[in-house]
Amino acid sequence: MIAEVRETSNITMKLNGKSVRCDGISVSRTLIGVLRNEFGCTGVKNGCEEGTCGSCTVLLDGIPIYSCLALAVNANNKEVTTIEGLSNGSTPHPLQKSFVDNYAVQCGYCTPAMILVSKALLDKNPNPTEAEIRNALSGVICRCGSYIKVVDAVRSFSALGKR
Amino acid sequence: MARTKYHSDMVLPGMLYARFLRSPYAHAIIKGIDVSRAKLLPGVHAVVTYEDVPDEFITEHATKYVIIGNVVKIPGDRKILDQRLRFVGDYVAGVAAEDEQTAEKALGLIEVEYDELTPVFDPEEALKPSSPKLYEAGNVFNGSPEKPTLTFAKGDVKRGFEVADLVIERKYASHFQVAMPMESRCCVAEWEGDFLTMWVTLQEPYVARRIMSRVFGLPLQNVRVNASVFGGGYGSRALPQPVEFMAAMMAKMSGRPVKARLSRREEPISNHNRPETITFVKAGFKKDGTLTALDTRIIMNVGAWNPTEVGVPQHMARVATLLYARCPNISCQILVVYTNLPVGCGWRSFGSAEAIFPIEEMMDEAAGKLMIDPIELRKKNHVRTGDNLAPMFPSLNMSSVGLDTCMERGAREIGWYQRMKRGSSSERDISLRGDKAVGIGFSMGSHSGGIRRPPSNAMIEFDHQGKATLKIGTPDIGTEQATTQSQLAAETLGISVDDITVLQADTVHDVEDAGILGSRSTSSMGWATVRACRAAKRMLLEKASQMLAESVDQLDVKEGVVISKATRRSVPVPAVCSKAKEEGSKIEGRGLFTDNCEGVLGFAVGFAKVEVDLRTGKVTVLKYVNFQDAGKVVNPSILEVQMQGSVIQGLGYALDEELVYDRKTGTVLNPTFLEYHVPTFLDIPELKCVAIDGFEPLGVYGAKGAAEVGITPVAPAICNAVADALGVRSYTIPLTPRRVLEMISQKRGPAKGRGAQKTKGD
Numbered sequence: 074m075i076a077e078v079r080e081t082s083n084i085t086m087k088l089n090g091k092s093v094r095c096d097g098i099s100v101s102r103t104l105i106g107v108l109r110n111e112f113g114c115t116g117v118k119n120g121c122e123e124g125t126c127g128s129c130t131v132l133l134d135g136i137p138i139y140s141c142l143a144l145a146v147n148a149n150n151k152e153v154t155t156i157e158g159l160s161n162g163s164t165p166h167p168l169q170k171s172f173v174d175n176y177a178v179q180c181g182y183c184t185p186a187m188i189l190v191s192k193a194l195l196d197k198n199p200n201p202t203e204a205e206i207r208n209a210l211s212g213v214i215c216r217c218g219s220y221i222k223v224v225d226a227v228r229s230f231s232a233l234g235k236r
Numbered sequence: 237m238a239r240t241k242y243h244s245d246m247v248l249p250g251m252l253y254a255r256f257l258r259s260p261y262a263h264a265i266i267k268g269i270d271v272s273r274a275k276l277l278p279g280v281h282a283v284v285t286y287e288d289v290p291d292e293f294i295t296e297h298a299t300k301y302v303i304i305g306n307v308v309k310i311p312g313d314r315k316i317l318d319q320r321l322r323f324v325g326d327y328v329a330g331v332a333a334e335d336e337q338t339a340e341k342a343l344g345l346i347e348v349e350y351d352e353l354t355p356v357f358d359p360e361e362a363l364k365p366s367s368p369k370l371y372e373a374g375n376v377f378n379g380s381p382e383k384p385t386l387t388f389a390k391g392d393v394k395r396g397f398e399v400a401d402l403v404i405e406r407k408y409a410s411h412f413q414v415a416m417p418m419e420s421r422c423c424v425a426e427w428e429g430d431f432l433t434m435w436v437t438l439q440e441p442y443v444a445r446r447i448m449s450r451v452f453g454l455p456l457q458n459v460r461v462n463a464s465v466f467g468g469g470y471g472s473r474a475l476p477q478p479v480e481f482m483a484a485m486m487a488k489m490s491g492r493p494v495k496a497r498l499s500r501r502e503e504p505i506s507n508h509n510r511p512e513t514i515t516f517v518k519a520g521f522k523k524d525g526t527l528t529a530l531d532t533r534i535i536m537n538v539g540a541w542n543p544t545e546v547g548v549p550q551h552m553a554r555v556a557t558l559l560y561a562r563c564p565n566i567s568c569q570i571l572v573v574y575t576n577l578p579v580g581c582g583w584r585s586f587g588s589a590e591a592i593f594p595i596e597e598m599m600d601e602a603a604g605k606l607m608i609d610p611i612e613l614r615k616k617n618h619v620r621t622g623d624n625l626a627p628m629f630p631s632l633n634m635s636s637v638g639l640d641t642c643m644e645r646g647a648r649e650i651g652w653y654q655r656m657k658r659g660s661s662s663e664r665d666i667s668l669r670g671d672k673a674v675g676i677g678f679s680m681g682s683h684s685g686g687i688r689r690p691p692s693n694a695m696i697e698f699d700h701q702g703k704a705t706l707k708i709g710t711p712d713i714g715t716e717q718a719t720t721q722s723q724l725a726a727e728t729l730g731i732s733v734d735d736i737t738v739l740q741a742d743t744v745h746d747v748e749d750a751g752i753l754g755s756r757s758t759s760s761m762g763w764a765t766v767r768a769c770r771a772a773k774r775m776l777l778e779k780a781s782q783m784l785a786e787s788v789d790q791l792d793v794k795e796g797v798v799i800s801k802a803t804r805r806s807v808p809v810p811a812v813c814s815k816a817k818e819e820g821s822k823i824e825g826r827g828l829f830t831d832n833c834e835g836v837l838g839f840a841v842g843f844a845k846v847e848v849d850l851r852t853g854k855v856t857v858l859k860y861v862n863f864q865d866a867g868k869v870v871n872p873s874i875l876e877v878q879m880q881g882s883v884i885q886g887l888g889y890a891l892d893e894e895l896v897y898d899r900k901t902g903t904v905l906n907p908t909f910l911e912y913h914v915p916t917f918l919d920i921p922e923l924k925c926v927a928i929d930g931f932e933p934l935g936v937y938g939a940k941g942a943a944e945v946g947i948t949p950v951a952p953a954i955c956n957a958v959a960d961a962l963g964v965r966s967y968t969i970p971l972t973p974r975r976v977l978e979m980i981s982q983k984r985g986p987a988k989g990r991g992a993q994k995t996k997g998d
Contacts, residue, residue: 077337109245115241115242115245118242118418118419118467119244119420119497120418120419120420120500120909121420121500121908121909122499122500123500123908123910125500125908125909125910126418126500126909128418176873176874176876176877178714179468179714179715179716179877179881180417180418180419180466180467180468180712180713180714181465181467181714182242182417182418182419182467182468183418207917207918207920208917208918210917211916211917211918213917214418214909214914214916215418216415216416216417216418216468216470216885216914217418217468217714217881218880218881218882218883218884218885218915219877219880219881220880220884220915220916220917220920221880221920221923222877222880224917
């Protein structure tokens with residue numbers, strides 16, 4: 074564990090569509106830490122904290138990144154999307170619903186990451202092949218083994234023609 | 237804020253964060269420990285060492301257990317903290333501080349003087365008289381090198397070998413497999429006076445409560461354990477470990493809640509891994525394939541202590557002796573051996589996968605030598621519905637065995653008979669030309685199907701608006717038991733699943749349950765749910781009978797309405813509940829399942845088609861087919877997910893996953909996902925999982941447990957497929973590229989004057 078550096082910075086970003094700001098953040102803090110603790114985004118999951126499992130994936134300007142390997146200051150003046158940004162109040166996003174309907178959620182811990190990476194893929198490529206889906210999602214590990222159902226969920230969402 | 241609250245997301249007012257100091261040595265004694273400087277660090281509120289905790293065993297029974305009806309005294313092994321350290325990573329001290337950084341810093345201020353002892357890592361070494369001993373009673377749990385932990389015997393194996401036409405004797409090895417759930421172990425402890433609440437990532441909350449109450453000297457009702465949802469377990473998080481007790485102790489010392497969340501690197505040494513096993517199998521066959529004798533000796537490397545006591549060895553013994561129970565002469569010995577390694581007592585099938593792999597490899601090898609189709613060899617010998625299992629497991633019921641159907645359908649699915657057309661591997665001349673070799677293999681598998689002690693309780697209660705709440709003890713670790721149990725409840729009560737809310741795994745509900753493991757939730761927990769609902773239904777009908785002035789036996793509940801079979805008069809369930817409330821009562825029911833038997837077995841058959849890259853040794857599974865006998869399936873979609881998950885974990889067990897440790901120091905070398913390879917999206921073969929139509933007479937609505945058995949045939953099916961491809965067999969898993977390359981060079985024969993290599997086991 075690395076001790077926090079004393080130098081601090083203020084971070085302004087768009088988080089799930091809202092402009093937010095956080096002051097006095099040590100420049101050595103990771104993005105996952107600030108998202109979870111300062112902004113209460115507990116949907117960003119700690120799987121390993123060293124970039125080997127993908128549970129902490131968020132979208133930075135629409136691109137999936139491991140938030141455990143990003144510094145919080147890297148998000149300054151950028152757009153961050155976490156799983157909390159997908160649902161509309163208590164109404165799930167159709168992609169989230171597709172995951173549930175296709176039994177693509179077991180313990181649920183990797184699910185936020187799976188959904189965000191799927192969304193990023195579908196935003197670029199609305200009709201991905203199975204191989205493209207597997208490749209795009211290969212950076213997220215699911216120990217429960219939901220892989221096949223996740224592919225089903227993405228394909229079924231894509232087949233609905235929804236964006 | 238995400239809506240599902242995992243324990244690692246919990247924040248309580250005033251909460252402290254714990255970090256743990258762990259032993260750098262595999263075997264050592266703490267000669268002296270000085271925590272004074274750590275205690276003085278600003279922000280530190282509690283430091284705990286072996287001197288501060290109750291001197292109590294944390295294992296479940298520690299004093300007694302029941303093995304096949306006999307009460308046996310079981311020695312306790314693990315204390316909360318001990319002066320003696322038994323693996324690299326063993327617990328030396330804990331610190332609770334305002335934040336993790338401070339706690340980590342405080343660990344660096346703890347001064348420890350260690351007396352290093354010689355460690356032992358190899359379980360066969362640990363059995364020798366000259367070996368260092370982990371415990372005073374020696375290195376065998378509940379036994380000695382001469383007296384195995386468990387022994388089962390039927391008939392006379394010596395005689396059975398004498399009458400055999402073919403006897404094969406082999407030694408097999410399997411390695412530690414780490415469960416690696418995505419949410420690392422986490423607990424939160426909070427005291428309010430003499431009342432302790434624990435939020436834990438444990439699969440047996442009621443067992444944890446019992447142990448906590450014993451260890452801390454509290455009445456049962458003063459301990460509350462909540463394990464309602466957490467990120468995976470698979471059996472590796474069945475029981476509490478020192479972490480939970482240390483967190484509770486530090487919460488008591490500091491007067492503040494304490495959260496202990498372990499890092500990914502601590503995971504492989506903080507749950508229980510699948511044990512390393514060394515298995516000797518000797519089997520005797522007649523020329524026509526009839527098994528005349530089967531002798532299995534399993535050395536189970538359990539590591540530094542043994543949380544499941546005889547639980548896992550019993551599962552091993554069941555499959556090692558019952559899959560071929562028709563054989564008149566069977567013997568099985570299991571030695572549970574301590575070594576200075578992280579705990580390896582089992583998960584996902586709790587011993588069955590470890591025990592099935594050697595036996596099913598043996599059968600495949602025998603089929604080749606006997607020139608009998610491997611499927612026909614199994615059909616000739618496997619256990620069947622109604623078979624008598626005395627004297628080994630007289631109270632285990634062989635009431636539904638769907639193996640033949642699974643084998644036949646799986647064979648068609650994989651194209652098994654095309655394989656036979658080209659001859660089995662021992663007949664074919666496999667010269668391994670070109671870059672790739674393809675093979676097909678299969679294996680039977682089995683594991684507990686539940687419906688056995690220990691107990692489950694359930695409670696259902698209706699509010700005055702007719703909505704029901706079902707309380708069960710099963711945690712939600714991804715198996716969707718809330719859905720399955722609510723289906724069983726809805727079916728029994730005659731109401732809609734939408735009118736049922738399920739509350740799980742919080743001991744405040746007071747529905748004692750043995751936990752989610754052993755594939756017992758649908759089958760055993762299910763029976764408790766059904767019985768609770770039957771009791772509630774009786775109450776409902778009695779009240780409705782008063783309201784309708786009709787006899788109870790004329791009434792039934794259909795789609796939320798109580799209706800008279802005779803007159804067709806009816807009253808909706810909500811109206812009945814409301815009437816009960818007016819009269820000061822409530823429609824409710826409790827159910828208990830604790831049938832004192834060994835339960836039933838579930839079955840799975842796996843077929844694998846593999847391609848071996850002869851240059852790199854990499855084995856790619858092209859297609860895997862899993863057919864299971866799960867009795868009557870309650871929820872096909874949920875079961876399919878569990879079947880897929882079991883097979884995928886089995887792929888890791890067969891091909892890539894192996895806990896690697898330094899052979900001199902015992903330090904784990906691959907503790908993260910980077911070095912320890914679990915299957916990813918890119919590793920999944922074409923996979924077909926099917927549950928055949930079955931019916932288990934003892935099962936709730938015909939169902940039996942099925943979420944684990946799918947893993948048991950995977951490793952042997954793949955080993956058999958690789959043997960089919962290469963014409964040479966591995967007796968060790970995982971089949972890493974390095975091992976496969978060794979097999980290939982062995983097959984290709986001696987090169988550059990190295991001399992002929994012996995086939996293993998000859």
